[in-house]
Each structure stands twice: as structure tokens, then as C-alpha cells.
Amino acid sequence: MDTISSFAELTAHLKSINSRKRMAVANAVDSHTLDAVLRAVEMGLIEAFLIGDVASIESPELFEHHLSAHIHIIDIPDVQEATIEAVRMVKSGEADILMKGLVNTDVLLRAILDKEKGILPAGNVLTYNAAMEVPKYHKLIFFSDPVVIPSPNLVQRTAMIKYAIATAYKFGIAKPKVALIHATEVANPKIHYMQDYLDIMQMWRNGEFGDVIMDGPLDIFLALDKERGSIKNVPTPVLGDADILIFPNFECANTFYKGLSLFADAEMGGLLQGTEKPVVLTSRSESIDSKFYSIAMACVLA
Amino acid sequence: MDTISSFAELTAHLKSINSRKRMAVANAVDSHTLDAVLRAVEMGLIEAFLIGDVASIESPELFEHHLSAHIHIIDIPDVQEATIEAVRMVKSGEADILMKGLVNTDVLLRAILDKEKGILPAGNVLTYNAAMEVPKYHKLIFFSDPVVIPSPNLVQRTAMIKYAIATAYKFGIAKPKVALIHATEVANPKIHYMQDYLDIMQMWRNGEFGDVIMDGPLDIFLALDKERGSIKNVPTPVLGDADILIFPNFECANTFYKGLSLFADAEMGGLLQGTEKPVVLTSRSESIDSKFYSIAMACVLA
Numbered sequence: 292m293d294t295i296s297s298f299a300e301l302t303a304h305l306k307s308i309n310s311r312k313r314m315a316v317a318n319a320v321d322s323h324t325l326d327a328v329l330r331a332v333e334m335g336l337i338e339a340f341l342i343g344d345v346a347s348i349e350s351p352e353l354f355e356h357h358l359s360a361h362i363h364i365i366d367i368p369d370v371q372e373a374t375i376e377a378v379r380m381v382k383s384g385e386a387d388i389l390m391k392g393l394v395n396t397d398v399l400l401r402a403i404l405d406k407e408k409g410i411l412p413a414g415n416v417l418t419y420n421a422a423m424e425v426p427k428y429h430k431l432i433f434f435s436d437p438v439v440i441p442s443p444n445l446v447q448r449t450a451m452i453k454y455a456i457a458t459a460y461k462f463g464i465a466k467p468k469v470a471l472i473h474a475t476e477v478a479n480p481k482i483h484y485m486q487d488y489l490d491i492m493q494m495w496r497n498g499e500f501g502d503v504i505m506d507g508p509l510d511i512f513l514a515l516d517k518e519r520g521s522i523k524n525v526p527t528p529v530l531g532d533a534d535i536l537i538f539p540n541f542e543c544a545n546t547f548y549k550g551l552s553l554f555a556d557a558e559m560g561g562l563l564q565g566t567e568k569p570v571v572l573t574s575r576s577e578s579i580d581s582k583f584y585s586i587a588m589a590c591v592l593a
Numbered sequence: 594m595d596t597i598s599s600f601a602e603l604t605a606h607l608k609s610i611n612s613r614k615r616m617a618v619a620n621a622v623d624s625h626t627l628d629a630v631l632r633a634v635e636m637g638l639i640e641a642f643l644i645g646d647v648a649s650i651e652s653p654e655l656f657e658h659h660l661s662a663h664i665h666i667i668d669i670p671d672v673q674e675a676t677i678e679a680v681r682m683v684k685s686g687e688a689d690i691l692m693k694g695l696v697n698t699d700v701l702l703r704a705i706l707d708k709e710k711g712i713l714p715a716g717n718v719l720t721y722n723a724a725m726e727v728p729k730y731h732k733l734i735f736f737s738d739p740v741v742i743p744s745p746n747l748v749q750r751t752a753m754i755k756y757a758i759a760t761a762y763k764f765g766i767a768k769p770k771v772a773l774i775h776a777t778e779v780a781n782p783k784i785h786y787m788q789d790y791l792d793i794m795q796m797w798r799n800g801e802f803g804d805v806i807m808d809g810p811l812d813i814f815l816a817l818d819k820e821r822g823s824i825k826n827v828p829t830p831v832l833g834d835a836d837i838l839i840f841p842n843f844e845c846a847n848t849f850y851k852g853l854s855l856f857a858d859a860e861m862g863g864l865l866q867g868t869e870k871p872v873v874l875t876s877r878s879e880s881i882d883s884k885f886y887s888i889a890m891a892c893v894l895a
Binding site for chain 1 (some may be wrong): 607660727728729730739740743744774775776777781783784785812814815817818820822823824840841842844845847848849851852853855856857859880
């Protein structure tokens with residue numbers, strides 16, 4: 292498999308393998324979600340199960356142009372019940388991917404985390420792994436975690452890194468380069484997450500993360516820019532070529548991608564990780580493209 | 594005075610007032626620093642005192658084209674002594690601005706923080722306030738603190754905000770809009786800096802920050818983008834029009850500006866704040882433009 296370096300290559304790859312994944316969407320009634328789902332159906336990426344309050348669909352006219360054998364509408368007006376049904380389909384194997392429509396994140400998370408009917412195996416860390424395409428960078432940037440874990444502990448950080456690496460492998464990246472992000476490359480022991488970084492580097496040296504290159508702490512210049520990084524004269528095997536950025540906390544990852552999204556034409560896709568099956572959970576303020584790329588990422592991982 | 598909305602307007606404003614500030618530079622021997630200093634001299638912004646190891650100047654040929662009555666070279670080969678002399682000039686009133694050349698930041702900070710000979714008044718908070726020009730945003734973004742205080746406490750945060758507001762006033766912004774940045778607009782009490790944000794909002798309501806608009810927690814979309822912010826349906830007087838971003842910690846501010854610097858053509862200027870006089874302290878990996886804009890900011894504040 293060739294390396295996937297952009298969302299266009301991701302879409303092309305999925306079209307070429309021509310194998311629809313079955314996706315259950317909880318309350319797909321807002322037009323952003325519907326647009327993205329219908330695009331994915333049209334491109335042959337998914338078969339969609341739209342479970343929710345059919346009467347409140349924002350743009351029913353969309354279906355007139357898109358109705359196909361690959362769209363199944365299941366009318367469950369109560370949003371919480373619809374969400375539980377979507378999770379059930381994924382758990383039972385009737386669907387490969389779960390997606391959040393117009394549902395409060397709390398409601399979806401409660402259904403996912405339910406000990407009996409949920410889809411988070413005991414002991415797994417629930418986190419978020421995203422991919423970003425920045426026109427001025429030469430490949431996709433995977434990063435974690437912009438939204439779920441505010442201030443990860445060592446176990447959570449380790450899990451975040453492992454999920455990100457597994458995702459990069461699925462994108463055909465043979466030896467991903469992982470950067471543990473900080474404001475500088477100096478391992479100041481007063482910084483509360485620095486011991487985690489040192490421990491993780493030691494785990495990497497011990498081979499616990501498999502065939503990857505890792506370095507940290509590194510700042511954004513060292514991780515993503517050869518020229519500026521070189522000026523700093525810090526020897527690092529990641530220099531300007533990182534595939535994966537592990538951020539110290541969620542506000543850091545969050546402001547980073549939102550800034551690039553607004554001002555650098557960055558496109559995003561992202562998934563909940565740690566669950567039995569991939570979960571597409573984008574916020575209402577994300578673009579249709581962003582939702583579509585998230586679905587495409589899920590198809591690679593499902 | 595008109596509002597200054599870009600670095601070009603800042604430079605034009607300084608040229609128009611035609612009043613040179615005296616700047617003492619500690620070991621201005623690297624070509625990036627020299628280039629920026631000489632540009633500021635040529636434009637009539639400053640009179641420069643270059644204090645340091647003359648023999649190690651990287652590009653002596655620069656002077657052939659630039660030597661003027663407004664450049665004074667003081668040969669002190671010992672970098673630490675040169676730094677102490679530069680700080681002395683500022684403290685004694687012989688200079689209005691201090692600038693770091695090729696000196697370890699530690700050495701400069703030690704000279705600044707010296708109880709007797711330094712320039713940080715007792716009780717003042719030493720922090721960093723920067724301005725960023727992002728082509729896709731409609732005005733300058735002031736933000737704090739990307740480099741000095743890793744995890745500010747309430748006293749430090751309050752000082753950071755007051756310095757940033759004072760700077761915005763000097764740029765002719767009548768009623769600056771301040772955003773307290775977080776990953777979302779939800780004031781989750783489990784986030785360790787959230788109580789600071791709530792306290793600061795209460796202080797603002799009590800009028801402690803003067804004639805400003807403030808809101809927080811806000812995410813980057815709400816702070817900087819009307820369209821994406823509106824989708825979120827969160828009523829905020831800052832919506833998409835922030836002048837000042839207060840970041841929760843320095844890694845967050847740092848990764849934010851470095852990302853935009855690499856991928857959104859953002860230009861930066863910045864100053865140490867809390868000192869008796871403005872201090873230009875840029876790292877070696879910053880561009881010449883960045884160093885020049887920092888000097889220009891210092892001229893407005895001196």
C-alpha cells in the first residue's frame with residue numbers, strides 16, 4: 292500500500308478498494324452531518340444507517356437527489372433512544388462505524404461508556420486522535436488529544452501515542468515520527484508533564500512503541516520545520532518531518548488546530564479512539580469537509 | 594491617534610513621529626540581530642548602543658553600509674559584562690530600551706532580575722506579551738505568555754492581562770476585547786485554571802481592568818472567527834473580534850503562534866513586560882522581521 296499523505300489520497304485510496312463500511316449515525320438531522328454522510332455514500336465509502344428523529348431533518352430535499360440502496364432511515368424520535376440504538380448496532384456487528392449527528396456529546400458518551408451496552412472495553416483509554424492537512428506541510432499531521440482528556444496521565448498519554456501510531460500505520464506510514472510537544476526542547480523538571488515525557492522516551496528506547504522514531508520535548512519549529520529547527524541547532528531525528536504530534540494537554544492541541552483551521556486553510560478529520568469500533572464525533576462548528584474526512588478516516592480504521 | 598492594526602501601520606506611525614529611542618543591545622554580534630537593529634536605525638526609530646564582543650561580529654560588512662551617527666559601538670568582549678553594562682545603561686536612563694543579542698537568556702535574565710542593579714521593580718511580574726499579524730485576521734492579535742511563565746497563578750495572570758491591555762491602548766485601541774482562552778466555552782470546574790478565569794471575570798465586572806470588553810473561557814473559534822463562532826450559538830461580546838488572547842499556559846501560547854508562524858505567514862513581535870523599560874528578547878530562531886517588529890513595539894511603549 293502506498294503512503295497516504297493527504298485527504299485527497301485518502302479518498303482516492305478508499306474509492307479504489309471499493310468496499311463500503313456500514314455506518315450507524317445517531318440523529319443525522321443537521322445538514323452538515325447529512326451532507327458529509329451523503330457524500331460518503333455517493334463516493335462508495337459507506338452504507339449509512341440514519342437513526343433518529345426523521346421529522347426534524349433540516350434539509351429533507353437532500354434525499355431526493357441522494358436516496359439510494361445504501362441509505363437506510365430508521366425513525367426513532369427520541370434522541371437518546373436513537374443514540375442507544377446506533378451504539379447497539381455497532382456493538383452487535385450490524386455496523387462498523389458509529390457517528391454522532393445532532394446529539395449532545397454527553398448523551399453519546401454515556402451510551403458509549405455504558406458498562407453493559409457500551410463499546411469501550413474495560414481498561415481501554417477513551418481519547419481523540421485527529422489528522423490535519425495543512426497546505427504548507429508536506430504530509431498529514433496526526434495529533435492527539437484536542438478534545439477528550441484535559442490533562443493526560445502517563446497511562447493515558449501512552450495509550451494516545453499507541454492509537455496515533457496504529458492510525459499512521461493504517462495510512463501506510465512505515466516508520467512514523469512522533470514528537471512530544473512542549474514550548475521548547477528543554478526538559479525543565481518544573482513542568483508537570485515532563486516526567487511523563489522522560490518516561491515515554493525511555494519506553495520508546497525499550498522498544499515499547501514498535502517501529503517508530505520518537506523525540507521530545509520538542510517545540511513546533513523543531514517538529515515541523517527543517518529550516519527554523521536547524522537554526523536552533525538541536526540534533527533530533529524528527530527535525531521538521533513529524534507525522535504525529537502528542538500535545539501536553541487538550542487546550543494546547545485544541546488552540547493549535549483551530550488557529551490553523553482559521554488562518555492556514557487546514558482541514559481536519561478525527562475519531563474517538565479506544566472504542567471497539569471507530570467513532571466519528573465532530574462538533575457542530577466543524578465544516579462539512581471535516582466531517583467527511585473523519586468518516587473517511589473511520590473507513591480506513593474500521 | 595489612529596488605531597494601529599498592522600506592523601506596517603506601526604512602522605509608519607513611528608516614522609511619522611520622528612523621535613528616536615535609545616536602545617542598548619547586549620552582544621549584538623549575530624547577523625539577525627544586527628540586520629534588525631540597523632533597519633530600525635535607518636528608518637529613524639532608534640539610536641543604537643551595541644555593547645559586546647566586537648571581534649565576534651558575524652557580518653562586519655553590514656556596518657560599511659550603515660554606519661551613522663546613530664550607532665555607537667562599545668567593545669566589551671566578556672558577554673556577561675556586556676550584558677550587565679547594557680542593563681546599567683537602561684537603569685540609569687542612558688537608554689530607553691534593552692535588547693538581547695547573542696546572549697544566553699539566563700545571563701540576560703540574571704542581569705535584569707539582580708535586586709540592586711536589575712530593572713524589575715519589586716513586586717512586578719515578569720512576563721511576555723507578543724503581537725501577531727496574521728494575514729487572514731483583520732487586526733493585530735496581542736497574546737500572552739508564550740515563553741516566560743509556564744503555568745501562571747492568579748496574580749501572574751492578572752498582571753499579564755494588565756500589561757496586554759496597556760499595550761493595546763498604546764496601539765490606539767480604545768476598548769480592547771480580551772478573550773480568556775480554553776478548549777471550549779464551558780467553564781469546567783475540573784480544569785485547574787478555571788477558577789482563575791472565573792475570578793478574573795468577576796474582577797472585570799468590578800471594573801478592575803478599566804475600559805475593556807472581556808469574556809472567557811472562550812475557544813479560538815469564538816474569539817477569532819465570527820462565522821464559526823456564530824454556529825456555536827454562544828452569546829459573547831468578543832465574538833470573532835478579539836484584540837487580546839490570554840492563554841492558559843505557555844505551551845498553549847507557544848504552539849499556537851509557532852503553528853501560525855510556519856503555516857499562516859504570521860509575523861510576530863514581542864517584549865518582556867514588568868521591567869522598568871521595554872526589553873526585546875527574541876530567540877535565535879525568530880526571523881529578522883520578527884526582531885524588527887519587536888523593536889518597533891518597544892519604541893511605542895518606551
